[in-house]
Amino acid sequence: MxxxxxxxxxxxxxxxxxxxxxxxxxxxxxxxxxxxxxxxFPFRRLNLHRHDWEPFVEKSRQQFCPFCPESLDKATPRFTPDFYPQGHVRVGNAVAVPNLHPYEKYASVVVMCKEHYVPMSDIYTSMIVESFKAALDYLQIAQKYDADGASYSSLNWNYMPYAGGSLIHPHLQVLAGPRPGTYDQEMYTAACNYYNQTGSNYFNQLIQAEQEAGERYLGQTGKVHWMTTYAPRHVADVTGIFPDKSSIWDLNEDDLEQIAQGIVKITHYYDRINMPSFNGALYFGTQGDKSFSLMIRMVGRFTIFPLVGSDITHMQVLHDDPWTVMLPENLAEDMKKDFAG
Ligand SMILES: [Zn+2]
Structure with missing residues (x-):
């Protein structure tokens, strides 16, 4: 196999x-x-116009933002004392708070930084490291509190409204529940089958296969390997794999720094091609599962026409078929220089 x-x-x-x-x-x-x-659909080049977020940002500054430092303590909910007595999980400038509108048993929003708006070009590693650490702390607290009810975790980032981000202020969506997401489950099952049949971890094999193929492999940040995704879930789909790391218990701050360095390279690339938004996710395995490696996934989000269009069609919503107009091999060729050196 x-x-x-x-x-x-x-x-x-x-x-x-x-x-x-x-x-x-x-x-x-x-x-x-x-x-x-x-x-x-590889035969059209996606030439995106530069999207100016400033008018939206300016409007949002005039409205109330619960995540800005002067409001955060008063305007956001707190964890119950039995869950986390301090109420908020704080790491540097990042703060994890309960999600007011939970859609999973354990749902937190991590306010990533003090700045109300961080343009794509200015996304920096320490805001990622601190907020990811706050997210991991929250997920670990949830798992200690309720091992069965919080056994599957994910860490997600919707950057700006085209990606579903409802507030400008940078924030993460952090979830833990008793069952994985649909795509997560598909990956766990397939990775487990692969491991049982071959005795090998699929993700380690994928790194090797992509390095040998060379067409999509981008490079490393520390121990993390990056490649454009062979079968993309959306435009500018990039996969990061952290070998020998899997669960929410496996990552230290140095590991997060290595992940953050890769993410910043990707966001700077997105900025260069005028991609105005993105979705990002970290998929975790369960503790001790040798068949799964930590996967980082980033996809670009845009609109067909500025302001009024959508990049999600009947294909994703009604048929569960993702599509892209960017050939992964062309994307890799374009991105390789960002990962070189
Ligand atoms: Zn704000």
């Missing part, structure tokens, strides 16, 4: 009003781990 980069090329034929009969090739790729399909 080896890692297979499987894809189907589909030719479609039509009469172009200007050029006559024409054929166009589209691509369906299969995620080498889960088999989930992803549609790739």
């Amino acid at each position: 080896t890692i297979e980069f499987r894809r189907d090329l589909n030719k479609s034929f039509f009469i172009d009003p200007k050029k006559g009969e024409k054929s166009v090739t589209s691509e369906v790729r299969y995620d080498p781990l889960t088999g989930h399909i992803s549609r790739v």
Whole structure:
């Protein structure tokens, strides 16, 4: 059982009003781990216009922000004393508070920094390290408090409104519950099957396969390996793998620094191509699970037309088929210089 980069090329034929009969090739790729399909339309370049967030930011400054330092203590909820007596989990400038609108049994929002607005170009490593540490502290507290009810964790970042971020002030969505998310479960099951059949960790094998293929492999920040994702879940999909780390108990501050360095390279790349928003996630394995390695995933978010469009269509919402217009191999070629040196 080896890692297979499987894809189907589909030719479609039509009469172009200007050029006559024409054929166009589209691509369906299969995620080498889960088999989930992803549609790739590689024949259009995604030239994004620079999006100016300033008017939104200015408006948000005039309205009330519960995450700004002068309001945070008064305006955000606190953890109950039996869960965490101090009420808020603080690491440097980052603060974890309960989510007012929980959608999982344990749900926290981590306010990442004191600044109300951090432009994409200015995202810095210590805001990531401190906020990820606060998130991990929260997840560990939840797991100690309720081992069965908080056994599956995730750490998520929706940067700015196009990615679903409802407040400008940088914040993370941190979740723990008794069951994993749907995609998470697919990965756990497939990684476990792979491990049982081969005796190897899929993610270690993927690093090796991508290094050998060379087309998508980007480089390392510390021990973390980065690559563009073979079967993307959205545009500019980048995967990071931290070998020999898996659960929320495995990461120290130095590890978070290595992860943060990679994320900053990706966000600076997004800024360079005018990608206005992104979603990011850390997927954790359960403690002691040798079949799963910590995975970091980043995808760009944009609008089809500025301000009024959406980059999510019937394909994702009604058919569960992700798509991208950026060929992962072209993306890697473009990003490699950000990871070099
Ligand atoms: Zn604020």
